[in-house]
Amino acid sequence: MSQNMEKIQAEQKTMKSQDSELSQNLKGLREDLSNLHSQGFNERHTALRALGRLQEEVAKLWIELRTSNGECVRLHPRVRWYTRVTAQSIRAPGKKANGETLLGSGVGLLSARTPGVTPGEKLPPTLPIVPTTVPTTVPATVPAAGPATVPTTVPATVPAAGPATGPTTLPTTAAPLSLSSTPGSTCNTCPEQWVSFQKKCYYFGEGPKKWIEARFACSKLQGRLVSIHSQEEQDFLTKRANKKGSWIGLRDLNIEGEFVWMDENPLDYSNWQPGEPNNEGEGEDCVMMQGSGRWNDAFCLSRLDGWVCDRLATC
Secondary structure (H helix, E strand, C coil): CHHHHHHHHHHHHHHHHHHHHHHHHHHHHHHHHHHHHHHHHHHHHHHHHHHHHHHHHHHHHHHHHHHHCCCEEEECCCCCEEEEECHHHCCCCCCCCCCEEEECCCCCCCCCCCCCCCCCCCCCCCCCCCCCCCCCECCCCCCCCCCCCCCCCCCCCCCCCCCCECCCCCCCCCCCCCCCCCCCCCCCECCCCCEEECCEEEEEEEEEECHHHHHHHHHHCCCEECCCCCHHHHHHHHHHCCCCCEEEEEECCCCCCCCEECCCCCCCCCCECCCCCCCCCCCCCEEEECCCCCEEEECCCCCEEEEEEEEECEC
16 A cells, blocks of 8 residues: 555656646747747838838938939829929920830839920920020110009100110029019918918828828928927917828938938927837837827828828918
C-alpha cells in the first residue's frame, strides 16, 4: 500500500514538473506571438508613414515643377490627363489649340510638343493687339473725343499747335494701372464660391478625400489647405466647415511632433482637442478640424467628408 502511494506521489511530481514546463513553453509562445504582432503592427505603420512622406515630397516636386515652368495645369473632368497651356500654344479663334498634352496619374509627365504662333496671325479678341512698329510722328491735331475721366473744365489758353514730330523711340514698358479705388483700400475680392474674411479667401470643399487628395484639390483651385493663425479665423471656420470633420493644412510628416503649416508660418496659434495630439497607434501625422472646431491628429490615409482651402484675396 505504501509503495503504491509512493508511486502515485512520484507520478504527481512528474506531472507537476511537466505542467510547469508546458506552462513556461506556452508563456514563451504567447510572448513570441505578441512580439510578432507588435512588430508587424509597427512595420505596417512605419510603411504608412513612409508612404505619406513620399506622397508629400512628390506633391512638393510636382507643384514646384509646375510653378517653375510658369504653367497652368488643368485636369480633364472625365479622362486622367493634363493639358499644359503656354503663351506659345495660343491660336486664333476657330482653330484647334494644339497645346502640350501630358499623360499621367497626376504626377508623371510625358513629353509632347508646343507649336508657336504663326506670324501675322490674329489673336483672340480678349488679348490686346500690340503693334510691331512705333510711329515716328505724332498727329498735329488732337482727337475730339477723350477718355471719360477727362475733367469737364479746360484751361483758358491752349497752345496753337503741338510739335509736328515726336521722339523716334518710346519706352517698351508702361506703368501698371492700379485697380484699387483709394490708397490703402482693403483687398477682399475672392473667386466665385470662395468666402472672404480678413484679406483671405476660403473654399469649403465637400466629398470624401484623403489628406494628400485634399491638398491636390486645393492646389487645382489655385489655393492650399488652410493655415489658421488666430482665434477670430478659427471661429469663422468653425461656423462654416463640415460638421463631420475637415482636413486642414497642418502636419508633422517630416519630424514627429514638429507640426508645420502649408504656408510655412510657425504654429503661433493652436486649438487642439484635450489630449491631442497623441499620435495614437503611430502614423497620425495629418491634422483634421472636428465639427466643434477642435483639432485632432489623424491618419493621413483616412477619408474625411470636408476640407478647407485658403488663398490671399485680391484688390
